[in-house]
Amino acid sequence: MATPQNSNTIYLTEQEAERIRSTVKERIRKCSEQNGNAKEPRDKTAAHQQATGAALMADMGGAPDPDMTQTQGKGANTIPAIEVGQPYPPCTASLSELESMEMADLRMETHHRGRKLVVKRESPVVTLVARSWTVVQGENGSDTERLEICLYKSRHGEDILESAKLFIIKEPYFTLTDQGEPTLRIDHPSDLVICHEEANKYDDAAAAEKAATRYKTQGNMALKQQDLPLAHEKYTAGLAIARQAIVSDSNPDLARDIARNRAYVNLLLGQLDEVKTDARASLVGRDDQKSKDLDSKAYYRAGSAAYQQGRYQEAKRSFQDQQKLTPEDKDAKIQLKRIEARLREEDTGSYDFTKIRTGLSRARPYVDAADFIKNTEIKSSSGKGRGLFATRDIAAGELIMCEKGFCVVWGHEEEALTAMTYDVRDERIRFSPVGLSKALVQKLLSNPSQIEPVMHLYGDYTGDNKNIFINDDGAIVDVFRIHDIMSRNGYGPGSQFGEEESAQNASTGLWIHAAYINHSCVPNARKECIGDIMLLHATRPIKTGDEIFHAYDETLDYDARQKALLTTWGFECKCGLCAAEKADGKPVRDSRMELADEADAFVDKTPWAGAKRLGIRKAQRLAKAIDETYDQERWKDLPRKHGEGIRAWLLKASPR
Structure with missing residues (x-):
């Protein structure tokens, strides 16, 4: 790697690099040795105390994060070190297709395909940079185990493990941590189902309508307090009740009202597919002015979602429908004007x-x-x-x-996160903008319709070839494919706002x-x-x-x-330029690079304006020496880039 004097370079000492390699290899070795072994009982009290103490220390910043590694270079400190290269596909089956299992049935280094495990959180959550973990009990409370989510551990800014008490793990993966501790490990967010309060079935219409209205009110309060995930949860529960026949037959507008409210929350959360679904479901279709105003809101929200997805013709139709209902609405006119500008850009x-x-x-x-x-x-x-x-x-x-x-994370944003990744496939340590892969996963989970175009991009790992991206439980995103796709297809938009950009805070996008x-x-x-x-x-x-x-x-x-x-x-x-350079051989290439460096140094310190004859002669000698390193036949019609700087200097200093 480059020397630490390069401000854009972060590098590891050989000791740190070896620590990362040995930690990963030792974990793989232990997992292999214990493959198929039955889960050993864990002391509930000790496990709870361990998690409570670790959570307290992590909150106070006093506990060392086992994932962090020391780096060197300008502005460098500690960053996460993450293992990659041992991918496995996410569960593509819905919960109804999976068979229940007990915690005691767990086997080491096993993915338990076709099974599901219900667990209840029993301790505080230990929140680290690259993972979060907690202690959970089985559904019957007879056994205890550690549960961790790696890297993709938050949703809408909230730690997933802290968002609920009850979870269902689909095809649970039981393995070891880097420290050799048994754990239930979640890599794919879609493999962990959050169990929110379920809507009850009602026989009494009045009681059902009252319950749905209560959830709607709770959703309104959460929205007012800007707790968007909670608002979405409450509206979802209320909508499930309001759509039961006992309510929808007598008061169909209640479900429409809740769907309209949830469409707004989804718009704020970036869940654009669901915005459009909710907006359509909320349409009243009556001719009175109040109904037209409500439907106007629905069309506006659907149009805004389509616009954000870059689907401008679809957005245009929604805003035109809004304008028909409320012709004097200025918002629809503004949006239609913006859409016409986007359509011109697309076409011309x-x-x-x-x-x-x-x-x-x-x-x-x-x-x-x-x-x-x-x-x-x-x-x-x-x-x-x-x-x-x-x-x-x-x-x-x-x-x-x-x-x-499609997705850009700027270095100055909170979402930006970089890590050292050790890839067991080629044993290379790379500096990786994992903040971009996290943002991609979040966006795709929110918008299942956009998963397939991303998954069509090239990546080293291609998954299980099932290409199932959504089921009854929601979106399915293979995070290992996303990491490899990001690694092979991501670009840096560069420093555009005056900030000094380094490898540790580089902006990246797809x-x-x-x-x-x-x-x-x-x-x-x-x-x-x-x-x-x-x-x-x-x-x-x-x-x-x-x-x-x-x-x-x-x-x-x-x-x-x-x-x-x-x-x-x-x-x-193996392009023509590389073929010519390869054929030149290393001694010629090294000589050419030395001359090019000398020429660049000359150009940097010698102004062309008013250049003296002695300086021009030196420049001519350097240009000629560089040119003589090119085999004339081999380099015919190829650009000779090493001498471009000195030749440009000569053209300005001696135009004749």
């Missing part, structure tokens, strides 16, 4: 980039803009899987595409369409980010049917570039 690629740049700030880094991708299509690329190809001729300098980030662009060291396109939109411009003419390339890594040093491409993106580049 015409953007007001000056206005967009002016509106950006650290507090407002997200752009209100549509995707312009009609110049491109995704097709098979020889030797590269899939790639992005031009659907028409594109001139040099022309905008190829513009795409809004652009789904742009993720199909393959790499070349001799690209025909360059990317640029403005806020969370990515622009791709042609650097030379591109013909219809040509594949579009940009450079993932532009390092001049061939060996460093190949290492970066292999470590980060998992491939060796």
Whole structure:
């Protein structure tokens, strides 16, 4: 790794790196040795005391976090160290398809496929950076065990284990912690079902309506206090009762009212699929003004959700329906005007980039803009899987595409989190923006309709090939696939707001369409980010049917570039430029890099304006020496980038 003088580099001492490797390998060894062993009884009192003490120490900041590791470099401190590379698929069966089991039936290093386990939280939750854990009892209270959620441990800003007392674990995974302690481990959030208060069945209409109204009132109070998860929980319970025939037959508007309220809460929570479902369910359809006003609200919420998903034609229809009901409503007119602007962007690629740049700030880094991708299509690329190809001729300098980030986490945001990941598949330690993978998982859990396009992207781990993304219990997200997809397809939008960006607080994002662009060291396109939109411009003419390339890594040093491409993106580049450099051999490459470094140092310290003849001669000698390292036949028609800086200096200093 680079030296600590590089402010953008965080690195581990060899001792820390070895500690991470040995910890992971030792856990794997112990798990293998105990594979299939029966669960041993755990002392309830001792387990509860251990969790209570650990939770208190964690809250006070006095307990060492076993996941944290010491790093070095500018601004470095401790960051989580996380094992990756031992993936397993999430449970795709619904609860009704699973067979109940007891805690005593648990077997070590087993996923207990086809089974479910009901547990009750019996201790405080120990909240650490990369995981949370607590002590739980079985449904009958006869046994106790540790339960932990790794990395994806919160939902809507609330720790999942603290959000309820009763849980159902789908296909429970019983394994060991890094410290060798038995634990029930949750990696996929969809494998843990939170048991909220269930709606009772009623025989008396008045009692049922009273109960549904009570839940509605509780939801209203929670919304007023901005406790959105609680408001959603209460509205959901009330809606289940209000939809029972005994209530819906006599008072159908109660279910509509609760659905309309829940649509608003879902909009605030970013659960956009459910916003539209609730909004449609709340429609009254009567001609009196009060009903029209209520339906106007529903259409507004549905339109807002579709707009946030980038589905502008769908949003347009909802706002037009709203406008028909309430013609004087200014909000619908404003939204329709915004939609027309987005539709023009989609169709023509015409953007007001000056206005967009002016509106950006650290507090407002997200752009209100549509995707312009009609110049491109995704097709098979020889030797590269899939790639992005031009659907028409594109001139040099022309905008190829513009795409809004599907999910972007800025380095200054609370969601940003970086970690050292040790991948057991290749035994490499990497610096990984796991805050982005967490944000992706949260967004997909909230919007199941968006899971499939993300899962179509390339990743080293492809899952169980079932591609089941939703069932009766909700969305199903394979977090291991998300991690690998993020690792191979994520980009950095760069520092745009004056902050000093380092490896530890780098901004990262995922652009789904742009993720199909393959790499070349001799690209025909360059990317640029403005806020969370990515622009791709042609650097030379591109013909219809040509594949579009940009450079993932532009390092001049061939060996460093190949290492970066292999470590980060998992491939060796064999483009024409790399083939020529490889054929040159390492001694020639090293000599060329030394000369290029000398030339760069000369350019940095020697102004071209008013350059003396002696300086110009030195520059000419450096340019010639660099050029002589290129084999003229091998490098025919290839860019000679190492001498670009000194040649540009010479053109300005001695234009003749």
